[in-house]
Amino acid sequence: MTSQTVGKPVRNRPAGLRGRARRLLREITLPAVLFAVLALLILAPVALVVLSAFASDTPRPGNFDLSGLTLDNFVDVTSAGSLKAALNSLAVGIGASALALLIGGFLAFVTARTNVYWRGFLYLVGLLPMLLPSYVGALAWSVLGSENAGLANITLRDLGLPPFVDVNNIAGLIVVLALYYAPYAFLLIHGALSLMNPDLEEAANVHGAPFGQVLRRVTLPLVTPAFLGAAVLIFVLTIENFPVSQIIGGAAGVETLPTYIYRLMNSTPSRGNEAAAVAIALVAVVLVVTALQRRMLARRTFTTVSGKGMKPRQIDLGGWRLPALLAGLGYFVLSTVLPVLALAFVALHDSPYIGTVLGSFGKPDAFTVEAFADVLDSSIAQRATVNSVVVSVAAALLGTLLAFAVAYVVQRTKLPGRQPLEYVSMLPLAIPAIVLGLGLLWTWLIMPIPVYGTLAVMVIAFVAAQMPQGFRGVASSIGQVDRDLEDSAVMHGASRTRAIASITAPLLRVGLTSTFLLLLMLSMRELTVPLFLFTSDTRLLSIVIFDDFDNGILQRAAATSLLYCLVILALSILSRRFGASEQR
Amino acid sequence: MKVDVHGLTLKYGDAVAVSDLDLTVNEGESLVLLGQSGCGKTSTMRCIAGLETPASAVITIGDQTVFDSGRGINRAPNKRNVGMVFQSYAIWPHMTVFENVAFPLKMKGRKKAEIGEAVHETLELVGLDHLAERGASLLSGGQMQRVALARSLAMQPSVLLLDEPLSNLDARLRHRLRMELRELQLRLRLTSLYVTHDQDEALALADRIALMQSGRIVQIGEPHEIYANPKSASIAEFLGVDNVIPVTPEDATCVQLTATGQKLKVEPYEAAETLRLCVRAEDVLLAAGGAGDVNALPGTIVSFAFQGSTVAYRVRVGDGLELDAVQMKSAGPLFGMNDAVTVSLPARAMRVLPAEVAA
Numbered sequence: 001m002t003s004q005t006v007g008k009p010v011r012n013r014p015a016g017l018r019g020r021a022r023r024l025l026r027e028i029t030l031p032a033v034l035f036a037v038l039a040l041l042i043l044a045p046v047a048l049v050v051l052s053a054f055a056s057d058t059p060r061p062g063n064f065d066l067s068g069l070t071l072d073n074f075v076d077v078t079s080a081g082s083l084k085a086a087l088n089s090l091a092v093g094i095g096a097s098a099l100a101l102l103i104g105g106f107l108a109f110v111t112a113r114t115n116v117y118w119r120g121f122l123y124l125v126g127l128l129p130m131l132l133p134s135y136v137g138a139l140a141w142s143v144l145g146s147e148n149a150g151l152a153n154i155t156l157r158d159l160g161l162p163p164f165v166d167v168n169n170i171a172g173l174i175v176v177l178a179l180y181y182a183p184y185a186f187l188l189i190h191g192a193l194s195l196m197n198p199d200l201e202e203a204a205n206v207h208g209a210p211f212g213q214v215l216r217r218v219t220l221p222l223v224t225p226a227f228l229g230a231a232v233l234i235f236v237l238t239i240e241n242f243p244v245s246q247i248i249g250g251a252a253g254v255e256t257l258p259t260y261i262y263r264l265m266n267s268t269p270s271r272g273n274e275a276a277a278v279a280i281a282l283v284a285v286v287l288v289v290t291a292l293q294r295r296m297l298a299r300r301t302f303t304t305v306s307g308k309g310m311k312p313r314q315i316d317l318g319g320w321r322l323p324a325l326l327a328g329l330g331y332f333v334l335s336t337v338l339p340v341l342a343l344a345f346v347a348l349h350d351s352p353y354i355g356t357v358l359g360s361f362g363k364p365d366a367f368t369v370e371a372f373a374d375v376l377d378s379s380i381a382q383r384a385t386v387n388s389v390v391v392s393v394a395a396a397l398l399g400t401l402l403a404f405a406v407a408y409v410v411q412r413t414k415l416p417g418r419q420p421l422e423y424v425s426m427l428p429l430a431i432p433a434i435v436l437g438l439g440l441l442w443t444w445l446i447m448p449i450p451v452y453g454t455l456a457v458m459v460i461a462f463v464a465a466q467m468p469q470g471f472r473g474v475a476s477s478i479g480q481v482d483r484d485l486e487d488s489a490v491m492h493g494a495s496r497t498r499a500i501a502s503i504t505a506p507l508l509r510v511g512l513t514s515t516f517l518l519l520l521m522l523s524m525r526e527l528t529v530p531l532f533l534f535t536s537d538t539r540l541l542s543i544v545i546f547d548d549f550d551n552g553i554l555q556r557a558a559a560t561s562l563l564y565c566l567v568i569l570a571l572s573i574l575s576r577r578f579g580a581s582e583q584r
Numbered sequence: 585m586k587v588d589v590h591g592l593t594l595k596y597g598d599a600v601a602v603s604d605l606d607l608t609v610n611e612g613e614s615l616v617l618l619g620q621s622g623c624g625k626t627s628t629m630r631c632i633a634g635l636e637t638p639a640s641a642v643i644t645i646g647d648q649t650v651f652d653s654g655r656g657i658n659r660a661p662n663k664r665n666v667g668m669v670f671q672s673y674a675i676w677p678h679m680t681v682f683e684n685v686a687f688p689l690k691m692k693g694r695k696k697a698e699i700g701e702a703v704h705e706t707l708e709l710v711g712l713d714h715l716a717e718r719g720a721s722l723l724s725g726g727q728m729q730r731v732a733l734a735r736s737l738a739m740q741p742s743v744l745l746l747d748e749p750l751s752n753l754d755a756r757l758r759h760r761l762r763m764e765l766r767e768l769q770l771r772l773r774l775t776s777l778y779v780t781h782d783q784d785e786a787l788a789l790a791d792r793i794a795l796m797q798s799g800r801i802v803q804i805g806e807p808h809e810i811y812a813n814p815k816s817a818s819i820a821e822f823l824g825v826d827n828v829i830p831v832t833p834e835d836a837t838c839v840q841l842t843a844t845g846q847k848l849k850v851e852p853y854e855a856a857e858t859l860r861l862c863v864r865a866e867d868v869l870l871a872a873g874g875a876g877d878v879n880a881l882p883g884t885i886v887s888f889a890f891q892g893s894t895v896a897y898r899v900r901v902g903d904g905l906e907l908d909a910v911q912m913k914s915a916g917p918l919f920g921m922n923d924a925v926t927v928s929l930p931a932r933a934m935r936v937l938p939a940e941v942a943a
Contacts, residue, residue, distance in 0.1 A: 022656060414637075484674035487635055488732075490661045491668040492739055493691030499662075506678050 031417040034406055038424045041464040045439025046431060049276050052442065058272035059442040073277035082278055085260040088249075089282075092173055092256055093239035099178035100234050103331055104185025105227065110324050112193035114315045117325040125328055126186035129335040131569055133525040133542070134180040135243030136561045139549055140339030141167050141176045142247050143346055143558065151342050151357055158358040168252035176248050177238045179335045184237070185230040192226035193219075211315075232293040236286050240432030242528045243546065257282045258434045258528075265438070265532065272438075279435040286430050340562070347371045347559035371559040381544060381560060388541040391455055392523035395462035400516045402463065403470030404508075408500075411478050412486070425471040428464060433528035436465055441532040453535045465529045466519050473518055477511025478504075517575035524568055541567075585646035585742040585775055586611045587632060592641035594627050601627040602638070603799045609743065612773040618786040619796035620822065625779045628796070629745050632777065633668055634661035645742050662691070667736030668745040671752065673728040677721035681712065681731050684720050688739035706738040709768070726757050733765075737772075744776040750785060762788055783823050787811060795819055802941040816941045817860030826865040826908040831936065833859060839936055844902030848879050849931045856938030867933035868909035870897060870919065871926045879929045883907070885919045899927055 052058050054069050107126040110116040129137070144152045145167035153163030167176060196219070204218045205211070242258035249256060255263070257278060264275040317324055346352075348367045349360065360367070375381045406425055410418045428436055440461045444452045451457045481504060489499035505512075527542040534543050541564050548557035587609040594602040602624040609615045617625040630636040632643060634650065637658065643651040645666065650659040667688075676684055682703055689699045707713040710730040715723070723731065729749060736744055749765075750758045766789050769776060780786055786793050787807045795803040795810065803815045814820040821828045831839040831848075839861060840847050848861070883899040886906060895918060897909045907927060919925060 023658070482672055482674065484670040484672045485676055487661075488668065488670055488674035488735075489676075489687065490635075491633060491666060492688035492735060493662050493665075494687070495660065495662050498691070503676055507676075 027415050028417070031409055031415045031421060034402075034409060034421055035417060035424070037402065038406070038421065038467070040443075041460065042424055042427055042467060045436060045443045045464065046427070047439075048442040048446075049279055049435055049439040052273050052276035053280050055273055058270070058276075059446045073273045077274075077277050077281050081255070082257075082260060082281075085255045085257050085278075086281065086285075088170060088254055089239050089256040089258075089285075091170060092177065092245070093235045095171075095174035096177035096181060096238040097231050097234040099174060100182040100238075101185045101227070101231055103178060103182035104187075104230065105189050107182070107328055107331065108186050108190035108193055110317075110328065112190050114317045114324070115321065116317055116328070117321050118328075122325065122328040123190075125332040125336075126190070127183055128332070129180050130183045131572055132180065132336065132339065132565060133527070133568070134177070134241060135247060135527055135542070135546065136343075136565060137180045137335070137339055138176055138244040138247040139545070139557060139561060140342045141172075142251065142549075143554065144338060144342045145172060146251065149354070151345065151354065152338075154354060155357040158356050167248055168254075170249070170252075170254050172252075173245060173248045173254060173256075177241060177244055179331075180244070181234045181238055182331070182335070184234055188226045188230040188233070189223060192223040196222055228293055228296060232289055235289055236429075239285065240282065240434065242434045242531070247549065258432065261434055261438070262531070272442075275438060279432070279438060282432050283430065283435060286432065290430060340565075343558040343562050346554055347562060349555070352555050371555040372563070374556055375559045375563060378556075380539065381541075381556075383537075384539045384541045384544040387455060387458075387538060388524060391458045391462065391540060392520050394455075394459045395466070395523045396516050396519035398459065399463045399466050399470045399519045400474065400512055403467065403474040403515065404512065407471055407475040407478055411475055412483060422471070426468045428466075429468045433465065433526070434531070437461070437529045437532045440464065440529070444533075452533075453538065455538050457533055458530050458538060458540065461529050461533055462519075462523045462526065465526065466522050469522060470515055470519055473515035474508075474511065477508050477515070480511070481507045514575060517571065521568065521571050521575060524571065586644075587743050587775065587777065588642075588644045589628070589632065590642040592628065592631055592638050592643070594624070594631055594636055594638045594641075600799055602631070605800055607794060607801065609775055609777055611775055614769050614776045614778060614789060614791045616778045616780060616786040616790035616793045617796055618780060618783065618790075618793050618822075620781055623796040624799040625781075625796045626747055629747055629777060629779050632743070633666050633745055634659065634664050665739070665742045666745060667739055667741030667743070669729075669732045669736055669747065669749045671748045673732040673749075673752075675720045675723070675728045675731050675735075677719075679720055680716070681707070681718050681720055681723070682716040684731055685735045685738050688735060692739070702738055703734075706734045709737065710734045725753050726761065729753065729761060733768075737774075742775070744774050746776060746778045748780050749778075751780070751782070758785075765789060795822075797941070814862070814935075814937065817862055817937045817939050819941070820860075820862040820935070820937060824864075825862045826910075827861075827863045827868065829861045829863075829905065829907075831859050831861045841902070841905065843905040846881055846902065848929060848934070850934050850936050851931055853936035854938070856942075858939040859936055860939050861934055862937055863929060863934045865896065865908040865910040866894075867930065868899075868907055869928040869930070870899065870909050870911060871928065872919070872923070879931060881927045881929070883925050883927045885921055885923045885925060887921070888919065899925060901927055 048059055053073055054071070056070050056072070104126065107122060111119055111123045111126065116122060132140075142150075144150055145165045147153065147163075147166040147168065150163075150165055150167075152165040156163045156165070166172065200222065201214050201218055204214045209217060239256075240258060242262060245254070245256040245259045246262065248254075249259065261275045261278050261282070264271040264278065345357070345360075346354075348369065348371070350365060350368045350370070354360070403425075406421050409415055410422045410425075431439075440457075444457050444460065451460065485507065486499045486504045489503045490496060494502065525542065527546055530540055530543060531546075534540065539547070541560065545557050545560050545564065548554075548560065587607075589605060589607040592602055592605040592607075593600065605624075605628060607615075607628070617628060619625045627636060631638050631641065631651070632645075638651065638653065640653040641651055642649065642654070645664060648659075649655075649657055650664050651657060676687075679687070685703045685706055686699050689702055694702070704713055704716065707716055710733055712727060712730050712734065715727065720728070720731065729752075732749070750761055753761065762785055769789070778786075778789055780789075790807050792805060793807055793810050794801045797818065803810060803819055810819075811823060814823055814825070817828050830842040832842050833853075833855065834840050834847060836852055837850060838847055839850055839853075839859065841861070850861070853859070881901045883901040886898045886900050888898070889896045891910075894910050894912055897911070897919060898906055899909055900906050909927070
């Protein structure tokens with residue numbers, strides 16, 4: 001081609017180089033700023049935990065001594081106590097995930113694919129326990145199921161039956177965890193079963209497989225990824241769960257790695273370096289399990305979702321319709337009905353000492369709303385409520401904004417450093433909450449900015465801990481908006497910023513709102529992350545409940561828990577409504 | 585306005601999508617970039633739009649340099665005044681038809697009354713004025729396509745880019761819109777660059793066609809020129825030549841079929857390392873019986889298909905060599921399976937070409 005119009009006079013400075021350098025500088029600014037923010041939020045805490053595990057002193061304000069690096073802390077990891085805790089953790093993780101998968105998988109199958117009685121209701125039964133933070137469930141079960149003073153056994157004695165319920169042991173811990181993590185299995189497996197392209201099953205049918213074979217050779221293998229995903233997720237969540245282990249296992253002296261870390265931190269003098277070493281062992285377990293899952297799934301692809309919204313075939317349960325319903329109801333009673341009744345009973349009972357359950361209903365003044373009045377009146381609870389709301393709203397807002405910025409850069413640009421941004425954003429998934437809490441504590445202790453002991457540090461902690469959920473939420477909704485829509489605005493004269501503001505953001509409104517509500521909900525429920533960070537002025541509702549229980553103020557703990565559940569219920573109805581409008 | 589692309593190289597990581605490409609679209613010309621998917625045609629277009637950043641290039645639109653890697657010039661896409669119709673149409677679902685078309689004018693800071701007038705004028709041009717207030721998510725595919733076109737026309741672009749704009753429509757609608765597009769384009773004489781993998785679309789819409797293969801332009805010229813004289817066998821095949829057969833040279837006007845050893849008289853050809861004989865199915869003549877003179881091969885009917893005005897045959901002429909032939913229904917007796925036929929290949933209809941255009 002001729003270059004008559006091209007041959008502009010070339011100026012005599014090496015502008016090419018300078019131009020390129022300027023371009024690079026411009027391109028790198030945004031990712032660099034985001035990376036710095038994420039590094040401070042997530043990498044610094046993780047790094048401090050790792051360093052502390054090798055140091056002889058924990059980080060303190062203005063001082064973090066790295067001179068005495070040592071492996072001594074790991075001696076404790078191999079001590080009898082910590083090995084016992086590790087074994088307990090493994091048993092609890094494996095047992096609870098197996099049981100949760102069984103419950104969740106069963107409910108998912110009958111509600112997605114069969115004509116079980118009350119199908120719609122059983123679907124709700126599968127989801128409902130999500131509204132109960134696991135430590136509220138644990139609290140209720142410790143009220144219900146302790147060997148001597150448990151309401152279940154008192155009722156049995158009232159009826160003249162031998163008491164046999166005891167949750168304060170490792171089996172009880174497994175059952176309680178499974179009850180409250182089964183909904184995760186339910187959701188994932190139900191999704192896979194109901195979104196599966198029915199053509200796949202019909203094709204097997206047409207090609208000669210009888211019904212049972214279709215199920216075994218096509219349907220079940222296709223839900224394997226969902227099943228495995230749920231298994232790993234629940235294993236990780238239960239093995240790192242602190243409050244349930246503390247509440248249920250604490251009374252029986254069943255120690256798991258998270259409670260062991262907590263005890264090391266709370267002993268006098270605090271043994272933070274050893275806690276850090278144990279934390280690393282816990283992280284290692286989590287990483288190995290997630291890596292295994294990736295390897296198992298990497299070998300095949302499982303594209304089953306057709307997006308056509310066809311209705312999968314329904315299986316006729318025949319004589320099993322009723323037994324299946326009863327099994328589902330059994331789970332409903334254990335996970336939701338009994339715990340809520342127990343909390344209500346304790347909160348409303350006139351005295352913390354309960355001699356008889358059935359007998360109380362005969363006495364005229366056995367019930368009083370005093371405990372509720374107490375809670376509503378108490379300055380601690382009021383303060384905690386305000387704190388919880390302020391922290392959660394701020395964390396959800398900032399978290400959504402940060403997630404949007406990061407997800408936009410990762411998904412929509414070709415800027416350098418996109419991959420690391422994504423990795424760091426997802427990192428907290430592999431860090432147990434108690435470990436992240438530990439790291440956040442040390443990070444903001446040594447930071448020259450005075451945020452430690454304020455609500456701001458809580459907000460920072462929540463933004464860091466919930467970055468993966470926020471990133472995933474925003475990234476998936478950005479993925480649903482065709483990038484051409486924004487590019488076309490730019491082609492038609494809008495600047496990139498203007499195009500984001502007038503096209504992309506409005507189209508993402510629903511996705512951003514539901515991410516915000518999800519983060520709000522997670523922040524409201526979180527107990528473990530702020531556990532090392534609160535002071536008497538910055539207690540959150542979750543912490544107040546945990547404290548009250550720890551100090552034996554059961555009635556108030558139960559009353560606060562119930563009110564707390566109501567708040568969470570309201571929030572989730574709100575987010576469901578926004579989530580539903582996404583379908584339009 | 586005239587568009588000039590010089591030395592365009594685009595890389596995705598280590599993969600080279602476009603390599604050292606030169607291209608000029610003259611003022612008022614409709615140039616079609618034709619090629620298979622992955623040949624770099626859309627990438628080339630996106631570089632002109634400014635949506636991709638080339639590793640090196642000088643791109644000018646009119647007398648304005650919009651990209652120059654040497655001098656560090658990279659004008660933002662919104663400052664290039666380039667209209668673009670996306671393959672997905674990219675109609676904003678949260679706006680009405682009117683708002684979609686008004687958008688570029690609003691960005692230019694036009695007055696409200698002026699915008700209203702211009703939008704209605706443009707919508708009339710594409711026959712959608714009655715749908716102005718309809719929500720854009722309620723449109724059919726064909727309507728969206730017209731809105732996308734109207735939106736780009738409304739901004740009075742220096743050059744209009746169209747990225748496979750008809751590929752998401754069904755065949756009949758595609759055909760009609762193709763005619764409308766050509767009509768509009770002949771009337772407005774807008775400089776435009778059109779990307780497609782459909783040769784019929786390219787032949788119908790182009791003033792000139794630039795054929796792309798693996799990141800470079802291998803042939804450029806007017807549609808009838810390219811249709812009649814493809815530069816290589818792979819271009820010929822892409823343009824719908826049904827029979828592309830490996831041959832070895834004998835002398836200046838004779839080649840040997842590599843598969844069967846039969847010799848054929850051909851027009852003079854240029855020597856190249858690998859040669860292919862290219863002949864369209866409609867130029868392959870079939871006759872009953874076994875005898876024949878020059879360029880006649882004995883064959884057997886392997887399969888046939890009735891196609892309305894024509895009948896397509898597949899004929900085996902030797903070990904591993906089958907030819908496609910198309911005959912008008914009225915041209916002779918219809919053959920059946922396994923009938924012995926004589927295949928005649930007129931020298932005038934055949935072309936001996938290099939397999940690929942030399943790099």
